[in-house]
Amino acid sequence: MRKRLAFVLAAAGLLAGSVTAGAHANTRGPAPAPASTKEGTVTAAQLLAKVQSCSQISSGKYRTDEETSATVPVCGANGAVFWKADMDIDCDGQVTSRCNGDTDPWFQDDTAFHQSDGKPLVADTLPYVVVPSPSSTWDYRQAGIKGGGVVAVIYNNKVQYAVVGDTGPTAIIGEASYATANALGIDPDPETGGAESGVTYILFKDSSVSPIENHDKAVSVGDGLAKQFVQNN
Template identity: 50%
Template structure:
């Protein structure tokens, strides 16, 4: 069924006071019925995410961005455009905030009384020809096609599944609604709930970071079934990261500086000390031995005769990285994934604390996010 749009006004959830200004919701283009001809009882309630890659594996893979959009998107009306849609292998990715899209079938959670921007339809429809139910189905939103980016040209069909990653959680979702052509970052009430995000359509959502990893053409059946969404999504994600296994270690042999995503900054050993526990930090690139690292075929990074090591084999965010006698343990293994370095034992990325580019900034492990403070160039 093709719908005619009523007004072009954005209905992205503007948390910064637009409700008080009385801004109305709008409707969107082309509501199309998609999915199987029969429904699934699993679509009556949110389902737990199926097995698949971890959040860290997905974020590490998503960190390598080839720009796919002709320009960037804002996360809310009136804000600067900072979000780039990226192409990464077979997937499209972006990292943004997440506001709550409560449109679709009226329920106790999603209605004009709970959502100032509520509209009783979605751009695409379920297998039974009905709008989606926001507090039931895990769904996400893509901006309307424009010169900036067209999901249609990218091969992203209605219902295409995505892995949505937030705070270490992975939930698979289906493409069910369109958003404004210049704003990005929305998901359903049920998706927010499953991710641990406040689902209140008027006051909830999160500033993020929330990472959306879209697998074009991977459509569940029935489209509204969370069980089917999980099954198709986890399979697509596993294939995308390479069979669900960890990424290969750095190629051995290179010796030289490890350059940071911050221009002119290198990975450095504080005081050029070779003592166990010497701090690994950022510092202006200077060509000294304290910044010379050898990339081992065994996944180690060696300098001054010792290995880059996660302190006390920790796995928690914020665990510091130091220099230590090479011992073959998982705390001294590093795997290159795009522009990031992942410690497989913890599933976390090498990270400049802060984030900061100042001389003396300690390096640590942190949940992979692909930000500048987690980008590294190894010697070849």
């Protein structure tokens, strides 16, 4: 699935040290094995049962892609916010054999939030989710969501825990890292992969994983928060 070209073009030049296409091998498969084969104890059905209805907290709705109409609200719940959308593939961050200027025509070598060593995140090994940049429609920061916050991503009866790792366009929603897609059985190719619909993102308020790159910690923290979410909603 194409990434959000308008946003990437707008960001071009703002990120230093862009990677030149041709500098790295174009590796498109097979994808690396998911970092974790078991993502907690709370099932997809348990989580989805709690997000059947939406109490909209965004002042408007989001598009899932540049060419679509705005149909996706951000919804509020006890201890979390959530939305249901598609999944575009974010391959931005550190250059790897699978995420670079060859494999991703819109590649940017930075992410909004960084590892504990100050470097950008690694999209093909770290499950992370992209949130819309703050706007009059919705500001994730005012909802208790921050970089490193824990997210439960649900697709095809699978639950994958991730962190808030990057920001995207102000009008578009529904994007996650290569590693997130791969773990959920979604084609992670940044140019042609993704899921057209059926992805639920539950972001837990006031949560954080430190260091942000520790996926095992995201799973353990996320599992506890998911249990609370199911009990309290």
